Amino acid sequence: MAKACRHMAGWKLSSNGDKVARFAARGGVDGAKNPRKSFGAPLADPYANPDQSVVPSVDAVLRIVCAALLEDGEDDDHGAVLQSMEQSLRDAVLSGQAKGVVGSLAYLRDRVGVPRDMPLAAARQFRAHLNWAIDVVA
Numbered sequence: 170m171a172k173a174c175r176h177m178a179g180w181k182l183s184s185n186g187d188k189v190a191r192f193a194a195r196g197g198v199d200g201a202k203n204p205r206k207s208f209g210a211p212l213a214d215p216y217a218n219p220d221q222s223v224v225p226s227v228d229a230v231l232r233i234v235c236a237a238l239l240e241d242g243e244d245d246d247h248g249a250v251l252q253s254m255e256q257s258l259r260d261a262v263l264s265g266q267a268k269g270v271v272g273s274l275a276y277l278r279d280r281v282g283v284p285r286d287m288p289l290a291a292a293r294q295f296r297a298h299l300n301w302a303i304d305v306v307a
Contacts, residue, residue, distance in 0.1 A: 171244050171294065178295035179238030181287045182231065189277070190228035194219030196276020197227070197269035223269035229261035230270055230306065234298050251301055258305045267306050274303050 182189060195201045197220025205216055233254055240250045262270050278299040283292045 174290040174294045175238045177291035179235050182235045190231050191219045193273040193277035194224045194227050196273040197223040223266050226262045226266045226270050227273045233258050234302050255305045262306055271303050271307050274299050
């Protein structure tokens with residue numbers, strides 16, 4: 170069951186990855202700015218701009234997270250798969266951008282909607298993999 174849920178989360182992420190990366194980058198250091206109108210909850214602003222400087226790093230990290238989600242190994246081997254991808258995650262973040270990438274991944278993690286974005290079990294897998302990426306990058 171966990172493997173199917175991981176695959177569902179990976180499929181949902183891969184189907185709209187570039188837009189997800191831009192959305193997540195709102196959580197970057199210079200993100201969530203809206204020159205048009207202010208909202209009471211700035212991180213919930215539908216018109217907020219992403220932190221453009223971290224978009225490439227966030228995109229690269231999300232591609233690795235997606236690859237981890239779509240990995241075809243069995244559940245008992247998944248920890249080893251994640252461990253083998255840790256260096257790739259560290260290398261994907263450009264110098265000096267770790268704080269912005271971590272903020273972006275946390276922003277995305279906290280805004281995954283169930284059932285709007287994906288089913289509950291898939292969202293749990295997605296959040297767990299985002300937490301893994303946050304731990305590695307931080």
